[in-house]
Amino acid sequence: MAKIPGEEMEKKILEAAQELFLEKGYMATSTVDIAKKVGCNQALVHYYFRTKQNLFKQIYLQYVNSLMQLGRQNIQQCASVTELVQEIIHLYFTFFTKYPKVPYFFVNELIVSSEHRQMVKECFIDNQMRIMLFNQLTQLIRNDIQAGKIREINPYALLQNMVSLVLSSFLALPLYNDFISTDEADKQAYLARREQECIDIILRSLTP
Amino acid sequence: MAKIPGEEMEKKILEAAQELFLEKGYMATSTVDIAKKVGCNQALVHYYFRTKQNLFKQIYLQYVNSLMQLGRQNIQQCASVTELVQEIIHLYFTFFTKYPKVPYFFVNELIVSSEHRQMVKECFIDNQMRIMLFNQLTQLIRNDIQAGKIREINPYALLQNMVSLVLSSFLALPLYNDFISTDEADKQAYLARREQECIDIILRSLTP
DNA sequence: CTTTGAATTAATAGGTCTATTAAATAATAC
């Protein structure tokens, strides 16, 4: 070791940790596992990140941000709730189809650990991006309600419904694997069907 | 100890384990924790159940069954999909409102552990109850489609949509707690709202 | 070529955990 210059090793550790955290969650991943995956000494993990919690924090907050950034341009261009719903659901399906383990990782850590919730809360609370996107949603809803294009609905409820349907489509993947089919093409077809189904349900739920 | 006759202790261990598994999940609960909660020696947990996995299995399968049994009479009396949807969602909201940690426990173990999925699969595969209820749903859907009362829909998709919306209402409770309100009355109101919202969404998704 | 600071390792302290064992205690039978 020590042949790789500078921050190379730090990055490798971060990447290995990312994969393992995604695969098995925080609790079930040990710094020994991470080191083994990188092929370095276990102390090195602590040398760069001091604690396992630190390492996790960096990775998790990176996901929080990338999920929030996801296609903000596309979203800002939307002129109606209908467009927005289609755009958001499509973006998330595209992203999660690429990284199908992110939803569970994300949800699990958020449910399981009060500390991790606090972490996310602090990251969200004064986040300009979040505030802007939420304000846009609220504004669009108000407009479309007044125009009689959609029924009255609380923006939080709409968000929760979308998130629920999208995430659960991916959370169910392990079940799909074990109960229905392990074939990759089948899985892709399932996800494509779910995307349409999610959009359809949400749009129907908005008709006046 | 040893003053309590017969199976009393076994039951106490089972109950303590149940609470802890619900609270923290399989991985984060140790047999030491369980013994501490009961107030007995840790070896006793193994004396009665031999392994932690055994103990878990008993508890988990009990939940699988009680969830499946849940109000099967009420459900069998339903004459239309609309009725069925309302009845099912209401029953699950009632049950989970009483035991709000069951949804996460249930979902998590199912997602996280391939072994636990196999366990459930074996329990489901030839289960008469499951087959009957599913057949009834399929039949009702067929009837209502032909009668022009609902649009064409796959029974699996309908089930997944219902389950997703119901479960996620409860999975979000820790977030509700930390981000919105810790007040018990608020939480009850939130759940009541969600129940209506879930029913509403599903029924709207079925209109021809 | 040697010095110096950074990167890496080996070793280990101090915990935890599951599961087993043998010994002690209680309950029951004879």
Place this chain on the structure above:
DNA sequence: GTATTATTTAATAGACCTATTAATTCAAAG
């Protein structure tokens, strides 16, 4: 009461885990 069986305990083996320490190797600078 004593023998027998069931319950309960203390003790511990054998893993594994995080985090730290001190020693080693490496890379660059003088």
